[in-house]
Amino acid sequence: MLRSGQxxxxxxxxxxxxxxxLLGTVLDEGERGFIIDTRSAQAAKQARMTGGxxxxxxxxPQWRRLHRPLERGRPLQESFIKLVEACNxxxxxxxxxxxxxxxxxxxxxxxxxxxxxxxxxxxVDREEASVLVHGAEGTDTTLLxxxxxxxxxxxxxxxxxGFQGLLEREWIEAGHPFHLRCARSAYSHAxxxxxxxxxxxxxxxxxxxxRQFPFSLEFGERLLLTLFDNAYASAYGTFLCNSEKERRxxxxxxxxxxxxxxxxxGEKKKYLNPLYSPNALVIWPSVEPQSIQLWQGLFFRWIRSxxxxxxxxxxxxxxxxxx
Amino acid sequence: VExxxxxxxxxxxxxxxxxxxxxxxxxxxxxxxxxxxxxxWVLHSQISxxxxxxxxxxxxxxxxxxxxxxxxxxVIPQERDCHDxxxxxxxxxxxxxxxxxxxxxxNPKLNKEEREQGWKLVDLNEEYNRMGIPNNYWQISDVNxxxxxxxxxxxxxxxxxxxxxxxxxGSSKFRSRRRFPALSYYCKGNNAAICRSSQPLSGFSAxxxxxxxxxxxxxxxxxxxxxxxVVDTRPKLNAMANxxxxxxxxxxxxxxxxxxxxxGIENIHVMRNSLQKMLEVCELKSPSMSDFLWGLENSGWLKxxxxxxxxxxxxxxxxxxxxxxxxxxxxxxxxxxxxxCSVASLLLDPYYRTMKGFMVLIEKDWVSFGHKxxxxxxxxxxxxxxxxxxxxxxxxxxxxxMEQFPCAFEFNERFLIHxxxxxxxxxxxxxxxxxxxxxxxxxxxxxxxxxxSHLxKNRADYLNPLYRSDHSQTQGTLRPQMAPCNFLYKFxxxxxxxxxxxxxxxxxxxxYLMAVKEETQQLEEELEVLxxxxxxxxxxxxxxxKVKSKQQDRSKQLGLSTSNNSLANTPQEYxxxxxxxxxxxxxxxxxxxxxxxxxxxxxxxxxxxxxxxxDQESGVxxxxxxxxxxxxxxxxxDSGKDSDEAxxxxx
Numbered sequence: 001m002l003r004s005g006q007x008x009x010x011x012x013x014x015x016x017x018x019x020x021x022l023l024g025t026v027l028d029e030g031e032r033g034f035i036i037d038t039r040s041a042q043a044a045k046q047a048r049m050t051g052g053x054x055x056x057x058x059x060x061p062q063w064r065r066l067h068r069p070l071e072r073g074r075p076l077q078e079s080f081i082k083l084v085e086a087c088n089x090x091x092x093x094x095x096x097x098x099x100x101x102x103x104x105x106x107x108x109x110x111x112x113x114x115x116x117x118x119x120x121x122x123x124v125d126r127e128e129a130s131v132l133v134h135g136a137e138g139t140d141t142t143l144l145x146x147x148x149x150x151x152x153x154x155x156x157x158x159x160x161x162g163f164q165g166l167l168e169r170e171w172i173e174a175g176h177p178f179h180l181r182c183a184r185s186a187y188s189h190a191x192x193x194x195x196x197x198x199x200x201x202x203x204x205x206x207x208x209x210x211r212q213f214p215f216s217l218e219f220g221e222r223l224l225l226t227l228f229d230n231a232y233a234s235a236y237g238t239f240l241c242n243s244e245k246e247r248r249x250x251x252x253x254x255x256x257x258x259x260x261x262x263x264x265x266g267e268k269k270k271y272l273n274p275l276y277s278p279n280a281l282v283i284w285p286s287v288e289p290q291s292i293q294l295w296q297g298l299f300f301r302w303i304r305s306x307x308x309x310x311x312x313x314x315x316x317x318x319x320x321x322x323x
Numbered sequence: 324v325e326x327x328x329x330x331x332x333x334x335x336x337x338x339x340x341x342x343x344x345x346x347x348x349x350x351x352x353x354x355x356x357x358x359x360x361x362x363x364w365v366l367h368s369q370i371s372x373x374x375x376x377x378x379x380x381x382x383x384x385x386x387x388x389x390x391x392x393x394x395x396x397x398v399i400p401q402e403r404d405c406h407d408x409x410x411x412x413x414x415x416x417x418x419x420x421x422x423x424x425x426x427x428x429x430n431p432k433l434n435k436e437e438r439e440q441g442w443k444l445v446d447l448n449e450e451y452n453r454m455g456i457p458n459n460y461w462q463i464s465d466v467n468x469x470x471x472x473x474x475x476x477x478x479x480x481x482x483x484x485x486x487x488x489x490x491x492x493g494s495s496k497f498r499s500r501r502r503f504p505a506l507s508y509y510c511k512g513n514n515a516a517i518c519r520s521s522q523p524l525s526g527f528s529a530x531x532x533x534x535x536x537x538x539x540x541x542x543x544x545x546x547x548x549x550x551x552x553v554v555d556t557r558p559k560l561n562a563m564a565n566x567x568x569x570x571x572x573x574x575x576x577x578x579x580x581x582x583x584x585x586x587g588i589e590n591i592h593v594m595r596n597s598l599q600k601m602l603e604v605c606e607l608k609s610p611s612m613s614d615f616l617w618g619l620e621n622s623g624w625l626k627x628x629x630x631x632x633x634x635x636x637x638x639x640x641x642x643x644x645x646x647x648x649x650x651x652x653x654x655x656x657x658x659x660x661x662x663x664c665s666v667a668s669l670l671l672d673p674y675y676r677t678m679k680g681f682m683v684l685i686e687k688d689w690v691s692f693g694h695k696x697x698x699x700x701x702x703x704x705x706x707x708x709x710x711x712x713x714x715x716x717x718x719x720x721x722x723x724x725m726e727q728f729p730c731a732f733e734f735n736e737r738f739l740i741h742x743x744x745x746x747x748x749x750x751x752x753x754x755x756x757x758x759x760x761x762x763x764x765x766x767x768x769x770x771x772x773x774x775x776s777h778l779x780k781n782r783a784d785y786l787n788p789l790y791r792s793d794h795s796q797t798q799g800t801l802r803p804q805m806a807p808c809n810f811l812y813k814f815x816x817x818x819x820x821x822x823x824x825x826x827x828x829x830x831x832x833x834x835y836l837m838a839v840k841e842e843t844q845q846l847e848e849e850l851e852v853l854x855x856x857x858x859x860x861x862x863x864x865x866x867x868x869k870v871k872s873k874q875q876d877r878s879k880q881l882g883l884s885t886s887n888n889s890l891a892n893t894p895q896e897y898x899x900x901x902x903x904x905x906x907x908x909x910x911x912x913x914x915x916x917x918x919x920x921x922x923x924x925x926x927x928x929x930x931x932x933x934x935x936x937x938d939q940e941s942g943v944x945x946x947x948x949x950x951x952x953x954x955x956x957x958x959x960x961d962s963g964k965d966s967d968e969a970x971x972x973x974x
């Protein structure tokens with residue numbers, strides 16, 4: 001699985017011999033690859049006007065392009081804000097709750113993200129073909145897809161350590177601009193241009209997987225909530241800045257790593273899933289609407305007592321520990 | 324009929340070819356694939372509708388929809404055969420006499436005594452005793468001993484001490500269907516009670532002294548409060564409309580010391596339509612999130628569930644927190660009244676959250692109080708306008724509560740699903756007819772078997788591993804919140820998409836935890852025994868070694884951790900663009916996946932043996948059937964182990 005930014009084809013349909021060769025090296029003679037473009041075909045075409053674009057068929061003959069539009073940027077942030085508002089609104093009656101939920105579109109975004117990640121995973125696992133994923137910049141929906149696909153495909157990414165490694169690799173080192181994207185969150189009126197909850201969307205998708213495959217992830221919901229918190233505001237330096245380049249200026253000397261803290265034996269056990277049993281196989285989620293649920297643990301976290309669910313979790317831990 | 328194809332709803336590619344059989348009690352489809360010969364059995368009484376669709380090049384499609392939400396799509400090659408099957412099924416699924424029903428031929432190979440014992444498992448007299456009756460305030464009355472006062476009530480009713488036979492009879496004449504106020508639940512702690520009845524025949528201005536005295540008697544039976552609530556579970560408009568027909572509701576001016584309350588739950592017709600709309604949403608092919616949420620909201624189903632729940636919460640609060648008695652009614656007092664009283668009881672009394680207690684609750688508020696099972700669930704062919712998912716809604720309320728209070732119930736989701744299944748299956752005699760009177764006339768207890776003893780025998784499959792009788796959640800009253808953001812109603816895909824295995828979480832946490840719990844218990848017991856032995860014995864090396872190796876073997880055998888690896892599953896279609904993978908040959912994936920399927924022997928489950936007869940509901944005892952019942956197995960809808968089911972591969 002590869003990821004990149006969009007090719008800078010531009011309005012004049014530029015070619016780049018080196019880029020073609022680079023992609024060429026990935027495939028053997030006669031082999032076929034897939035390009036998953038996370039923009040709609042139209043958006044991708046329009047990108048040419050501003051210097052971007054798509055890979056022309058003639059230059060990349062072995063690659064088949066698929067468009068799977070995923071929401072990003074401002075619209076995604078709006079979706080998030082609307083959802084949080086809906087959840088917080090005590091006057092919402094049962095009559096209107098579902099349509100309100102629908103109008104936020106958040107769950108549709110979860111479905112689309114999971115579907116696209118599964119598609120990428122299918123390319124690799126079922127078609128045994130290489131796949132290149134990119135959107136526009138390669139820093140948002142691209143990472144969402146590649147990271148999620150790895151959780152689906154790779155059992156080592158589902159371990160606590162492996163998941164941390166995945167985050168380091170596919171989000172942090174890959175250059176997701178955390179500082180810009182996870183700035184003020186859903187309550188702020190500031191409406192920053194660059195803010196968008198891609199990382200939260202990723203965590204939500206992982207939560208959906210944990211619900212559908214309760215034995216297959218070594219970590220539980222608590223880890224996901226902690227990661228969500230720390231992406232926005234953290235005592236640790238892990239999610240600082242927007243890129244490796246920015247971080248290199250003194251992060252390691254001046255801050256502590258979130259991973260170091262999480263992995264301490266005393267802390268670690270809080271994040272483990274007591275039901276975990278290593279599953280060597282690929283986990284294929286159902287993306288039917290019935291299978292995708294609202295992440296209550298996150299969206300109702302401060303609104304409603306989770307006492308009974310926590311008690312149930314404690315009981316689960318107690319039972320599993322007995323084994 | 325041979326060469327029939329059974330289609331999969333989610334994947335038009337995965338059609339199984341086989342033979343269709345019609346018997347006196349079942350429709351059976353047997354796959355041709357020689358090794359597995361997988362069978363799908365459907366009871367005629369489960370079939371809710373049969374639709375013959377337009378003939379295509381591949382044959383005549385026949386769509387069978389079941390009351391337990393299974394949907395079966397068959398394609399029969401010859402039009403003539405399809406028509407014959409259709410006509411036959413129409414007749415078979417519309418029995419005219421009770422004797423045609425499965426329960427009269429079902430034979431679990433129990434003797435007469437065992438059958439009797441089965442029926443005695445749930446005893447309502449015992450239940451009222453448990454509540455603390457008879458006492459100073461409440462007593463049993465035999466006024467209805469020959470069903471002379473009310474033919475839809477049981478022979479034994481519980482009434483306030485001060486309610487004489489004269490008052491009861493007088494009151495019954497002023498109530499729709501003669502269903503006078505009678506006791507449903509009595510709270511020992513504060514003497515508050517829940518009573519139930521039907522609507523008064525008050526019209527615009529009619530009065531009845533005895534009925535007013537009846538309500539006073541109920542009030543007097545609770546010295547802790549000087550008034551009672553009268554809860555009408557209908558929307559105000561409907562109740563008012565009833566007045567024009569000479570019925571209606573209690574006027575606070577005429578009845579001393581009552582506080583009247585409407586809690587608008589819609590009628591059976593609205594509920595029937597609501598379910599219909601929701602099922603249509605479930606049948607959509609590849610719906611978007613929007614389609615689904617809009618469709619679900621449009622059906623109004625969850626709104627209705629909430630209305631029932633809210634009514635139950637109101638009544639439970641009145642009893643537990645205010646210590647005030649409540650009289651509940653709707654129109655005839657056998658639908659919404661049953662729902663609301665049983666939800667309230669469940670919230671109030673932890674006993675009803677145990678397995679036995681739940682059976683007792685259904686026996687009490689549904690069976691004995693004359694809920695019209697036959698009319699509502701179509702045992703016999705009848706008026707389609709009487710059909711309505713009344714008990715289904717109650718069962719769903721229980722499930723919603725289980726999701727919010729996971730430690731509070733002794734039983735699990737599977738228990739609820741199987742009960743719902745059997746309301747429609749007519750395999751047992753509990754839910755036949757419309758009243759106790761009719762059941763006794765038909766001698767149901769001598770001619771059929773009780774579901775309760777069947778479930779009780781298999782109770783290990785129905786336990787909730789998170790339940791502990793000493794846990795805080797299981798004590799006392801459950802107090803759910805009412806605001807939507809405080810009590811989120813979820814779509815119950817375990818029930819409404821029960822047979823679509825691709826939709827269910829692949830791995831059952833409940834089964835796993837139950838297995839762990841049992842194993843832990845076994846080991847603890849063993850440990851105790853061994854501990855004692857060690858204390859008694861001298862240090863004999865030999866014994867120690869033997870013991871250690873036994874313990875090692877056991878943990879290898881149980882192998883709970885490794886069994887989950889066999890839960891391979893297949894990807895569904897993730898792209899609506901079917902041409903994503905044009906070069907794929909469809910059969911490839913199937914073979915691959917079947918190779919990955921391993922049967923799980925270690926996890927206990929109520930699922931029948933997966934090889935043959937996986938969906939068998941046999942009239943004949945099948946000893947190979949894993950479900951430990953004497954012959955009655957259930958469709959293996961919840962086998963997360965049978966993983967090849969998952970939907971389809973990308974084209």
